[in-house]
Amino acid sequence: MKNSFGNNITVTVFGESHGPGIGAVLDGLAPGIQIDEGSIRSKLSMRRPYGPIGTARREKDEFEFLSGVYSGRTTGTPLTVFIKNKDVSSVDYDSLKNIARPGHSDYTAFCKYHGFSDPRGGGHFSGRLTAAIVAAGAILESALEAKGIMIGTHIKRLAGLEDRDFDDYEKDINKLSSLAFAVLDDEVSVRMQNAIKAAADEGDSVGGVLESAVTGVPAGVGEPFFDTVEGLLSHALFSIPGVKGVSFGGGFSLADAKGSEYNDPFAVKDGKIVTTTNNNGGVNGGITNGMPLLFSVAVKPTPSVYKEQQTVNFEKLENVSLKISGRHDPAIIHRARAVADAMTAIVIADLLTGRFGTDYLGGDR
Amino acid sequence: MKNSFGNNITVTVFGESHGPGIGAVLDGLAPGIQIDEGSIRSKLSMRRPYGPIGTARREKDEFEFLSGVYSGRTTGTPLTVFIKNKDVSSVDYDSLKNIARPGHSDYTAFCKYHGFSDPRGGGHFSGRLTAAIVAAGAILESALEAKGIMIGTHIKRLAGLEDRDFDDYEKDINKLSSLAFAVLDDEVSVRMQNAIKAAADEGDSVGGVLESAVTGVPAGVGEPFFDTVEGLLSHALFSIPGVKGVSFGGGFSLADAKGSEYNDPFAVKDGKIVTTTNNNGGVNGGITNGMPLLFSVAVKPTPSVYKEQQTVNFEKLENVSLKISGRHDPAIIHRARAVADAMTAIVIADLLTGRFGTDYLGGDR
Amino acid sequence: MKNSFGNNITVTVFGESHGPGIGAVLDGLAPGIQIDEGSIRSKLSMRRPYGPIGTARREKDEFEFLSGVYSGRTTGTPLTVFIKNKDVSSVDYDSLKNIARPGHSDYTAFCKYHGFSDPRGGGHFSGRLTAAIVAAGAILESALEAKGIMIGTHIKRLAGLEDRDFDDYEKDINKLSSLAFAVLDDEVSVRMQNAIKAAADEGDSVGGVLESAVTGVPAGVGEPFFDTVEGLLSHALFSIPGVKGVSFGGGFSLADAKGSEYNDPFAVKDGKIVTTTNNNGGVNGGITNGMPLLFSVAVKPTPSVYKEQQTVNFEKLENVSLKISGRHDPAIIHRARAVADAMTAIVIADLLTGRFGTDYLGGDR
């Protein structure tokens, strides 16, 4: 399916960094979902470059609906959200023509598209496309929230610094929804931002680890053998440019644990079944167990660094050295958190719609 | 798609642990692929319980083709491989009825299937289904090998012990293909096996981290935005019971690195474009760059431990304590390596078939 | 998807005419559907050669469940039904090797599978595969019936003879369920059977037109733009070997009508909305309107005729003349009716499951 994802709710993305704009089509939506434009704007602002640590490209990300919205609600037919590209700088891309920027997709895109893809600003491979994902996901985040399902992501680790764990999930998720730089511990937040600035000052960049939580998903959701909660979420999350790892619950860090430590004991608490630990990240056998979903996403350092790099001209098959100029982020992880939330919303909404039918997330009738 | 995976080559799995058997349907295969039954048996033997450290259930895994094979080659129509269940013990499953084994899918399956799923031996959620994956994957591993593509997986980490990195990929993959316990360093191998036995002696279990490599995949394969190499592989790999994390190249461990360290410099070597490091695991922008694919898979400790555990009767909503008996593996990671290889073969074959057409992996004509 | 069909309930077919057997995997079934083996046998008997007018190959079609059934009900995991091939005659297929039987798929299969497909009895292209469809569909027909949805098909036209229209749908469908030769007018039935025998006596064959009705489907089901009720049903029905046309309601015969004649007036009757005619076959804009679905399926005459035919050896590129021997049906339309019912059940169950969720057709809990 290439640029589409989802079985019951399907999202299709299109666009290029310096073309007319970027967009997403959401199909399979319930009719009657309220469109909260303020909430979409708020999510988009979380994805935009932040304060002094961001790229100089500052798009306002003014979205418009090309289809699927009538009188402020979803119609149930395909919803297309479109964001025009405006702040497109006139960098001379010809100077970079056929030069593979290390860590970027210039060379692989050339191998796949034979030189026909749009080279400007990464074309279809630009992180810019994630703005469309964020706008589309924001609609579903609202619809899920109306069902008591909340999603939040913080920067768990950056440049060797660690944020605290989720504690009171709902409270923490609420806090995150108001933060431009998503770190739960305010002091760690300042230090992480300083670390980004320090890297930027060196012409370098940093990556990190995001951690996401989803509360309120009922037990019994997931479609193993293949469409496990983990499989679907990881598939979607790896689409975010720069993501190089996805893990659930204990993930890699608990691979050394014993079974007796890793297993999450079940218990009845207030008449409900819970687990007293959450090493499985809310998923057993690929199906939700009613505990918060908990997963981590490793984001590599932004590949655009200003230091001199060794690389090739892939058409001439020549070694060259390269020094990138232009406007680039020294980190994207704080922006990626909004994309992770959006992707998660799309996957969870897809699973719930399959499980409970096309009207499940729809408006009151 | 639930129990099917793949866009061009599709695998569908079916079966239950203690039902008539387990199977897989491969659709979209090229016609004329040689069926190497010895190779299938060899891969199946790698998935079977090993030596003194395995479960007492010892299935011979005798496979038969129900369709799609004629005169020792694939026909191009759906190939169904079926493995009868034979060594099905007569454990009294009623004693466990409605008791949630921690770390298992009993409770989540109940929430999803309302008590109608086959409770015997984990039913459809048993690791046993992976035998069908291995048999199906083995056919594609042979077809890929004929195209110069090799796949190998070793146990990178187990109980705090680390295997050495891949060095000469092809040589190492060849070595792995002859090992029942897939560790490159022979001494580490012995210590890991001892660690498993030690855990077993305590009635406990261990997990670990697998690392897989794929050589020979041409540059330019992958279908971003969503069907990235990473996204497809992770989706498939998370289907393997017990998998809790998937990462590519540097993954989580390099999240603290700087961009200037993480980026893989390109270079022309012997007239070919290569990268001099492989932190991106052979993938840029979701598309192969011609370097070996390199990824890690975190496998949680087997949930079946013999220590007493706290849990619930989910029908009566009562806390109970549980002591599991029966035949169980103190580790599955050494068996999971065969499944990882098979899943990888299916995904790579799927991508190549989409890219180059349905005859690409087929027999000579 | 090639050999799989359906979005929410997916059926995958496999097998060859003279291989080990034929089968189907149903995925996405609700858990708890009662398996009525008698009903499956009854549907299979409708597909089997009938009385004096059928082929000499007489398979008992003894089905077995390889997966997905426990204690007489669906588990909700993939259900695999398998039918072993038994009455496989030892015809010398080599004499026909590389000879294209006119109207058959020998030549096209050669072009697609390069000579690797199973040549015996048509291989994967044999009508025999429809037995698996019928068995799978029978399970869904029962589940739909429990929801008040009934499906029936009669031979509307054969050799210039016409059966009467549906009159009282439910009564007629009940009558059809007890008929081995599905014609509503008993006298027409005899004449049609005589026409088949007359064609057989000349070494020739006949086709005809089936008409199907489905009652009880609620209004509001269908997924335009592309997954219209008509589009999904026609896609599935054209898979039945020999089908060359599908139309809904008035279809081709009303193409000459005026809009004022074709439009179906709506009316409120007994507090329910109905249409007073049904030229649209129960579908407006690709979505059910609550009236019986009504559609026709054109089945071409069986291509196996005993008269001498002109054709080619496609390997030698030579003209040859051919006289077919062996066991063949002078008509398959009376058998195809069971397949049409089954396909219809699969499509309707798929649509309803998508609309109302995975438990919709499931057993009582």
Added chain:
Amino acid sequence: MKNSFGNNITVTVFGESHGPGIGAVLDGLAPGIQIDEGSIRSKLSMRRPYGPIGTARREKDEFEFLSGVYSGRTTGTPLTVFIKNKDVSSVDYDSLKNIARPGHSDYTAFCKYHGFSDPRGGGHFSGRLTAAIVAAGAILESALEAKGIMIGTHIKRLAGLEDRDFDDYEKDINKLSSLAFAVLDDEVSVRMQNAIKAAADEGDSVGGVLESAVTGVPAGVGEPFFDTVEGLLSHALFSIPGVKGVSFGGGFSLADAKGSEYNDPFAVKDGKIVTTTNNNGGVNGGITNGMPLLFSVAVKPTPSVYKEQQTVNFEKLENVSLKISGRHDPAIIHRARAVADAMTAIVIADLLTGRFGTDYLGGDR
């Protein structure tokens, strides 16, 4: 997949009749396909209302590419074509609110979307969406033409009048490409246009039968069991509003023939394998046989007639009588021919891309 269609090349449609516009996303395109804007305009003009017999709504159908085109060629990433709605009249839709126009989707859309769908001009169910299909299909028609594959459709039957059969396919298809009203026999063309005008004068409408031919498709294309050429084409063609029947080759009209008459004899002619008749419409066993594809599409009379009709207010559950005003076509069949061509191009391009790989239809490199 609802509003998406295709396995290798996927088209997704969106938009509403009186919303911002309508569009289509083509995914899976080969890179480097030349965009011939003149050809797109020409195809769009064939879909537009014609001369004196058309609706008064006259959209210029100015398309723009929102993505996927760079320097006049496809990039290989999703191509989005968008057509703004301009000539949107200010009809008072409230007067029709909750009134089911017979033959239209008002009532069924209400049942499905619970009153949230866009009611203006049929919303997502308007024939207007087919303009996006035509624009998208035109790109593929050009790409196929470069491979020697030609597609053409004529009005075979209208109001009891019959056009002549295809004779010299390529010559006839060329002629059709220059005709605004697609009838091969010029005299019949005039009579058909007069018949439409006569119906219009009575406030009534007419339907008819289209016949399409595709030449140059190689033998061996098609993916049975389910993704037969017939199944895929019919699925797509039934999406065209008003289509009520699809048949291949002899179709319904030959259902009375004998097998010996229906079978198409094969012969070697000029070193190539052909059939001497084409009752199977170029398809055997769901796979192309190298002969021209030939199929018919029954189009019902336009449901918008100006005569008084009986219907209901579906919210109040009341019988009402209705007299439609506004701008409507007395026939759409001459416009539907452009949509049939486009749908056919999409399906054929999809099949060829799956068969021969993603670069098959791409530009020279």
